[in-house]
Structures are given as C-alpha cells and as structure tokens.
Amino acid sequence: MRAGERQACLSSRCCFLPVHTYSPTGLQALFAKHAANQSELVLVNGFAGFPSAALTASTAGYGMLAYLLAAETQSWRLQTLSIAGAVYIIALIGFAGIYSGVALSAIIGGFALGGCWLAICVTGSRTYNRLRSTGVIAA
16 A cells, blocks of 8 residues: 555544544433423433443544554454453443443443444445445545
C-alpha cells in the first residue's frame, strides 16, 4: 500500500469514530424524558447516565484502535497482543465505573452500544477496503 493510499484509508476509518461520542448522549436524553404516570424520582434513579458514555466511547475507540493495529500487522503475536490489550483497557474502565458507583445496567449498556458501534465501524472499514481493491471506489 502506498503512503497516499494508507493515509486515505486511515482517514476514512477515523471518520467513523466521532459518532461514538455523541450516540450515548442522545440515548441518555431519550431515556431521561418524563412520563406523565411516573414520578421524577423514579425516572432519574432509573435511567440517569444510561448508557455510560465513557464505556461506549472506550469500547468503540479502543476496539477500533486494536482492529487497525491487528489489520496492519502480519505477526499473530502482535495481533493477539493488540486485541488483548484493548480488552484489558476496556475491562479496567468498566471496573472503574463499578467502583465509582455507576449503575451496572449503565455499564452493560455502554459495553453493548460501544460494541455495536465498533461492529459498524469494522464492517464499514472492511467494505471500503474491499470496494477499493476491486476498483469500484477510486483511491
């Protein structure tokens, strides 16, 4: 891969990443709306901070970084190390959330939303690379 192609490839992959920052904020606003038949106390304690924005961003961001490192290296040891390192960092951030008193449902929701966004980013990156290699998209 030439330097210009690699830069175009990395910039196309990085355009997927900013959405993981804004998606949990939108979901928090959606779940925090008031309903007429429930008191405010029930709603605030039930959905405040759901899903965890820090876990969503870390799952998507560190997962995509690990994918990029694993995709660019040929050594299975470096591939395994990048994936294991990302899982370790994400797990530590999850345990930090539990330690600081974040609700377990918000932590699980953050992992789930971040994993879904990571799957979308990886699928988009692989599709872009496949279309570029077949000549459908010009580099």
